[in-house]
Amino acid sequence: MNSSIQQLRWRVVGASVCGTSHVRNSQLCQDAHHWEMLPDNILVAAAADGAGSASLGKVGAMVAVEAAIENISLKQINRDTLDQDNSAKSLLSEAILAAKTAVEEEAIASNRPPKDLATTLIVVVATPVVAVVAQIGDGVAVAKDNMGNLTALTVPDSGEYINETSFLTSPTALDSVQVNVWRQGITNIALLTDGLQMLAINMSVGLPHKPFFLPLFDFVANAEELKGAKEQLVKFLRSDKITQRTDDDLTLIIAALSD
Numbered sequence: 001m002n003s004s005i006q007q008l009r010w011r012v013v014g015a016s017v018c019g020t021s022h023v024r025n026s027q028l029c030q031d032a033h034h035w036e037m038l039p040d041n042i043l044v045a046a047a048a049d050g051a052g053s054a055s056l057g058k059v060g061a062m063v064a065v066e067a068a069i070e071n072i073s074l075k076q077i078n079r080d081t082l083d084q085d086n087s088a089k090s091l092l093s094e095a096i097l098a099a100k101t102a103v104e105e106e107a108i109a110s111n112r113p114p115k116d117l118a119t120t121l122i123v124v125v126a127t128p129v130v131a132v133v134a135q136i137g138d139g140v141a142v143a144k145d146n147m148g149n150l151t152a153l154t155v156p157d158s159g160e161y162i163n164e165t166s167f168l169t170s171p172t173a174l175d176s177v178q179v180n181v182w183r184q185g186i187t188n189i190a191l192l193t194d195g196l197q198m199l200a201i202n203m204s205v206g207l208p209h210k211p212f213f214l215p216l217f218d219f220v221a222n223a224e225e226l227k228g229a230k231e232q233l234v235k236f237l238r239s240d241k242i243t244q245r246t247d248d249d250l251t252l253i254i255a256a257l258s259d
Contacts, residue, residue: 060117195248
């Protein structure tokens with residue numbers, strides 16, 4: 001690998017904010033996100049959107065993202081783990097299964113049916129040369145390569161009808177998991193829940209919208225201080241520019257390789 005690439009490190013900013021419709025109805029934000037930096041400059045990130053119809057959707061989303069990342073981080077992986085597509089895909093499939101199990105166990109502990117904790121889930125593991133992603137439900141993962149091209153790593157599973165999708169708690173959830181490996185020189189990764197889909201993705205052709213992503217990628221790469229950058233991201237997600245086009249809960253994780 002190019003030594004200059006090896007010296008680059010991930011800078012990550014993420015936020016989940018309550019949609020205006022939930023604010024009006026005094027509802028909690030049903031989204032959750034979580035990320036960790038592992039040794040060898042490996043980024044692990046997850047985003048989830050608890051079902052609006054699920055009374056404990058927020059709990060399901062929180063449990064899912066934390067369980068998925070914990071499952072990966074405890075395995076002490078390195079870049080060699082990701083060298084083979086099969087082992088890389090297995091890593092993500094096992095993380096999805098761990099998240100599903102954790103949500104189901106939380107349902108039992110809460111004396112609720114699993115559907116009360118229904119949630120989507122996207123998990124990505126990324127290095128400067130490979131991204132591995134698994135997804136159940138809607139939302140999308142996006143990568144930018146070192147040539148400036150944007151690629152949707154997943155396809156939102158929006159079901160046959162509007163506002164319909166697959167959830168982690170579904171009995172057939174594991175049959176609908178997307179697991180993809182993308183090998184390319186990578187400069188940026190983004191995860192977002194479905195509240196931002198229509199703004200960030202040209203849904204008719206499945207292509208990421210450059211005017212949405214490129215300024216955000218540059219913003220994170222050049223931010224002087226990441227805590228302040230998170231506050232600015234929250235302001236952006238709550239701005240009229242966004243809320244005039246969507247009233248759903250919003251989650252966005254942006255990662256940029258920077259020296």
